[in-house]
Amino acid sequence: MTQTVNPSLSNSPIHRTVLNNGIVLLVAENPAADIIAARIFVRAGSCCEMREQAGLAHLLSAVMTKGCNGLSSLEIAEKVESVGASLSTDASSDYFLLSLKTVTSDFPEILALAGQILRSPTFPETQVELERRLALQDIRSQKEQPFTVAFDQLRQVMYQDHPYAMSVLGDETTMTNLTRADLVKYHETYFRPDHLVISIAGRITPADAIKLIETVFGDWQATATTLPTPNLPDIKLEPQHQIKPLQTQQSIVMLGYLGPSVSSPDYAPLKLLSTYLGNGLSSRLFVELREKQGLAYEVSAFYPTRLFPASFVVYMGTAPENTSIALQGLRTEVELLSHTEVSPSAFQAAKNKILGQYALGKQTNGQIAQVYGWYETLGLGIEFDTKFQELIASVQVADAIAAANKYLHSPYLSLVGPEAAINNAIA
Structure with a gap:
């Protein structure tokens, strides 16, 4: 696989490479400790949801590590914990994030696992139901927290029909109605290499990082399908x-x-x-x-x-x-x-x-x-x-x-x- 490096950043402590399939790779070599951390961003968060599917990105992030490409939730957890690593997923308004941290020697193995999770999640029906119930509990418990209630109603009146109006959890109605098929469609739409930013910091050279990313993600090709434009209506200023x-x-x-x-x-x-x-x-x-x-x-x-x-x-x-x-x-x-x-x-x-x-x-x-x-x-x-x-x-x-x-x-x-x-x- 070929890659291009931004020449204007040649003096930067961060090595920036754009791989052949569109992945942007950032590497900060830091040999001080025998640790490597990575953040894999997908340029899709709750802003890419339809209003009636609010909470979809959050539910996807919760279920994503619960099964992939022949591995169960338990097997994924065992692979991570057996080497003392950490791996987690999260969703925000502006992006989806997979985070991982390992000692240097275990980084290739855990990165490969992260690649499987990102590319081939299975979204087991039982896990979808479990995580939906947990999300609904969070939504209900937040109704008892005065600050959260105040911020939710402020956000809704400020942003109206804009996705920022909604909590990343959605609400009880939207979360209840989400299905496994919704997760599959969202993943197929937004999880693609030309939508990815991989940022790595630790005891690894840019050359070694490029080689690893190519091994794990190099055969992942973007589809010709044009990404949908998020529904982002104008925000009217109507203080109340x-x-x-x-x-x-x-x-x-x-x-x-x-x-x-x-x-x-x-x-x-x-x-x-x-x-x-x-x-x-x-x-x-x-x-x-x-x-x-x-x-x-x-x-x-x-x-x-x-x-x-x-x-x-x-x-x-x-x-x-x-x-x-x-x-x-x-x-x-x-x-x-x-x-x-x-x-x-x-x-x-x-x-x-x-x-x-x-x-x-x-x-x-x-x-x-x-x-x-x-x-x-x-x-x-x-x-x-x-x-x-x-x-x-x-x-x-x-x-x-x-x-x-x-x-x-x-x-x-x-x-x-x-x-x-x-x-x-x-x-």
Whole structure:
């Protein structure tokens, strides 16, 4: 099999190769420990599901390791555990992931097993039924978790008909109606070599990695069938509030703002503002609303990296009697970003925090394989590792204010808690 290497990345610590069948292979040689980690990404997640099949990618990931090409669930587990390796599968909104980690000498064997699982899953009917029941239990248990309830209803009202509106688990109706045939069709459609990114980090040379991948995946050819275009309707900006009475010891107050995807020039300023507002014990929300005012059991902000428009969310868990004042406090702190300059010291501290956490998130081979594979899968390229740090470092206070003015106004509101408390908050 032939392969092409991107010449512009010749000085990169990551060796990038595109194999003849379309597989993108990334290799980070790291001889420090006798360990190899791999992440195999498929460019298909819950965004590729039809709304009535929400939860399909999750169910497929749960069943995928339960049988393949003549091996039972137990036999797969024994192969992995007999050499002390790890192998798992997962699904997110933007991709499917198979993760594995072994000592160097066992990597070829476990990689070959991963290839069988990816290419020839059998989806045993009994395992499909078992994993569906477990997923339904998860869905039901989440209805008792105030934060999850609040985030689910916020996400649904923000994203409407877009796949991001749904939990990766789907709901009880969609999960109940999924069949083995649905799994087979999804797998046949999206699991193909030209849809794969394989990211490897550890004690292995690029040449040896290429040879191994060719051995395991080289005869896997993509079909001529054109991949279906995901149904991604426009997201209309229609801020509104949603409330859910729940007999709990606290109220969850959550504000959501529709932000841009990772490819937007506004991504870095908003990522920085999210860190400044709600990342850690020194963050603005923690200091102002918990330490100074004593309003919050927990308070935070998040703005995930997404292929499509992402949600910028701030939330607080508070005593029911404080629901109204907590809501006002959250609103005030976000609104301040649009017209009040963050102090240079606080702004630099937020930069240092996000860059420090980013560096700490690339210490293990598994983390390294994850980061580079993820960027490649999202279409950002492995050079985004350096670009992200440069973007964060170059954000100016004026950039942050401009981004806040553009996105952080007229929020969606989600309230969960005792009925009287949440009704009073929106009265």
